[in-house]
Amino acid sequence: MELTFRWYGPNEEKITLEQIRQIPGCKGIVGTLFDIPVGEVWPRERIRALREMVEANGLTLKVIESVNVSDDIKIGTDKRDAHIEAYKETIKNLGQEGVKVICYNFMPVFDWVKSDLDYKLPDGSSTLAFVKANIPDDPQEIIDTVAEGSGGFTLPGWEPERLAQVKSLFEAYKDVDEEKLRENLVYFLEAIMPVCEEYDVKMAIHPDDPPYSMWGLPRIIKNREDLDWLCRAVDTPYNGITLCCGSIAEEPGNDIYDILAEFTRRGRIHFVHMRNIKYISPEEPGNKDFYEAPHPSPCGSLDMYKMMKALHDNGFEGFMRPDHGRMIWGETGRPGYGLYDRALGIAYINGMWEAIEKSSK
Numbered sequence: 001m002e003l004t005f006r007w008y009g010p011n012e013e014k015i016t017l018e019q020i021r022q023i024p025g026c027k028g029i030v031g032t033l034f035d036i037p038v039g040e041v042w043p044r045e046r047i048r049a050l051r052e053m054v055e056a057n058g059l060t061l062k063v064i065e066s067v068n069v070s071d072d073i074k075i076g077t078d079k080r081d082a083h084i085e086a087y088k089e090t091i092k093n094l095g096q097e098g099v100k101v102i103c104y105n106f107m108p109v110f111d112w113v114k115s116d117l118d119y120k121l122p123d124g125s126s127t128l129a130f131v132k133a134n135i136p137d138d139p140q141e142i143i144d145t146v147a148e149g150s151g152g153f154t155l156p157g158w159e160p161e162r163l164a165q166v167k168s169l170f171e172a173y174k175d176v177d178e179e180k181l182r183e184n185l186v187y188f189l190e191a192i193m194p195v196c197e198e199y200d201v202k203m204a205i206h207p208d209d210p211p212y213s214m215w216g217l218p219r220i221i222k223n224r225e226d227l228d229w230l231c232r233a234v235d236t237p238y239n240g241i242t243l244c245c246g247s248i249a250e251e252p253g254n255d256i257y258d259i260l261a262e263f264t265r266r267g268r269i270h271f272v273h274m275r276n277i278k279y280i281s282p283e284e285p286g287n288k289d290f291y292e293a294p295h296p297s298p299c300g301s302l303d304m305y306k307m308m309k310a311l312h313d314n315g316f317e318g319f320m321r322p323d324h325g326r327m328i329w330g331e332t333g334r335p336g337y338g339l340y341d342r343a344l345g346i347a348y349i350n351g352m353w354e355a356i357e358k359s360s361k
Contacts, residue, residue, distance in 0.1 A: 001311070001353060003346055004028040004063055004321045006337065009050070011035075012153070014332075015339045017057040023343045025350035028060035030103070030321055039070040039083040044093040051097050063271060063319050064094060065103035065242075066206075069188065074108060075172050076184045084188060088195045095199025101270045101319060103242045105206040106185050108173050108217045109139070109166065112209040112247075117146065117335040118327075119291050125326040128336050129291035130210060130250070131280070139215050140166060153334040170215070178218040182229070185220065189234040196238040204242040204270040205230065210288070211251045223251065224259050231268050244273035246323055249302055250290060252279065256302065257310050264314035272311065274349055275323035276300030292324050292336070295345040305352060312356045322346050 005020050007013060007029045020026060031050055033042055054061040067090055072079040094102065105111055119129035136142055143166060176184075189203065196203060211222035220226055227241060241263055249256045263269045278300040280289040293300030322345030324336035331338045 001316055002027045002060075002062070002319050003350060004030045004319050005342065005346065006030040006065060006321055008032060008034055008334070008337075010053070013334075015337075017054065017059065019339055021057045021059055023346050026059070026343075026346050028062055028319065029054045030063045030065045030319075031061050032065060038068045039072065039079075039086055041086045042067065042090040042093055044096060047093055047097045047099070060098075062098065062100045063103065063321075064099050064101070065271075067091075067094075067102050067104060069104055069106060071108070071169060071172065073188050074106060074181065074184055075176055076180070076187070077172075080184075080188075084191045087188075088192055091192060091195045091201050092199050095196075095201040099201060101202050101204050103204050103206055103271055105208075106181065106188075106221065107208055107219070108176065108181070109169050110214070110217075113142065113214055115142075115145075116291075121291070121326070125294075125328045125341070127292045127326040128324055129280075129289075131289045132287075133289075135214070139170070151332060151334060173217060176218060178220050181218045181220050182233075185230075186233050189239055193234060193236055193238055197236070202238050202240050202270045204240045206242045206273075207244050207247040209244065209247040209250065211247060211254065212288075223248075223254050224262070227259065227263060227268075231263075231266065237267050240268040240270040242271040242273060243269045244275075244323065245302065245307055246273065246275040246277050246292065249277055250288060252282070252288060257306050260307055260310040261314050264311055264316045269311075269316065270318045272316070272318065272320040273323040274304070274307070274320055274345070276302045276304060292326070294326060294341065295322060295348045304348070305356075308349070308352050309356055312353065312360070320349065322349060 003025050005026050012034050033046055036042055051061045070083045073083050114128045115131045115134035116129040118126045120126055207221045208219040213219050245256055248254050276293045276295050277290045278293040281287045297304045322342045325338050325341030327338050328341050331340055
């Protein structure tokens with residue numbers, strides 16, 4: 001298991017590589033080239049420059065999050081084959097620079113949905129939250145809310161230039177149901193798998209966030225059955241999963257512990273987003289509201305030890321990063337991606353993994 005830290009690059013971050021390298025146990029960066037438009041090739045020289053910058057600070061660049069999949073591929077327009085060819089070239093370039101895993105998603109329009117980007121906790125920290133009552137019926141309102149609460153940062157999956165066309169995007173998806181979206185995902189994966197295998201780059205799909213439909217949009221990576229379908233539909237270890245514990249657990253009916261155990265055992269979890277969430281009113285039938293809690297088990301509703309042990313005991317050898325952190329100690333920055341709380345998360349995860357490893361011998 002290799003612990004990593006998501007970093008958006010020197011032009012997109014307040015956090016520096018010099019700070020990240022000081023986090024004990026952190027071995028690598030989960031990188032991106034945030035400025036390259038979706039559907040275009042990532043030039044090898046740009047990837048190399050990023051890798052060399054990361055390695056100059058004693059870290060690795062083996063995971064990329066994300067090479068976004070265009071809406072044309074998800075919808076299946078006449079542009080998709082050209083976009084797939086560009087994606088294949090990007091995979092080749094990444095593989096030649098030592099990247100081993102690409103985290104991506106296949107969610108229509110929105111990569112994730114939260115109602116609050118600055119949800120205040122009793123200790124004075126702030127975090128991300130999903131409160132259904134605060135989700136507007138008009139998706140344009142949530143776009144405006146995210147833009148206002150982003151602190152001036154572009155948030156992944158919420159690129160303003162794309163969401164400026166939200167009405168036309170919804171119109172473009174009107175004939176795309178779950179069956180059609182599945183067909184388009186399989187078409188994409190079957191096209192790129194030979195390149196993945198040749199250049200030793202694994203694809204790792206991120207679950208839907210939240211793992212149920214919003215605004216009538218289809219969702220196809222929601223639960224154990226969907227993950228099983230994914231693995232069987234394109235049956236190669238290069239077609240795998242980014243197991244985001246928080247996203248899967250946002251549906252309380254999903255057994256996150258069994259899912260972690262099964263798909264680790266099957267060799268399909270290549271990357272893990274490890275985080276905790278706190279259900280806000282679990283006593284209310286059907287209520288799925290939550291906020292993103294500090295990592296330790298007592299702070300949330302998930303048993304972090306049980307999740308980590310499911311990974312360890314079933315042979316997890318992939319990459320892991322602490323997922324979203326709170327804003328603490330007066331820090332400001334991209335919501336969910338501060339330095340301090342994610343560093344605390346790595347320390348907690350690293351200590352737990354060491355204890356599990358030593359107790360298993």
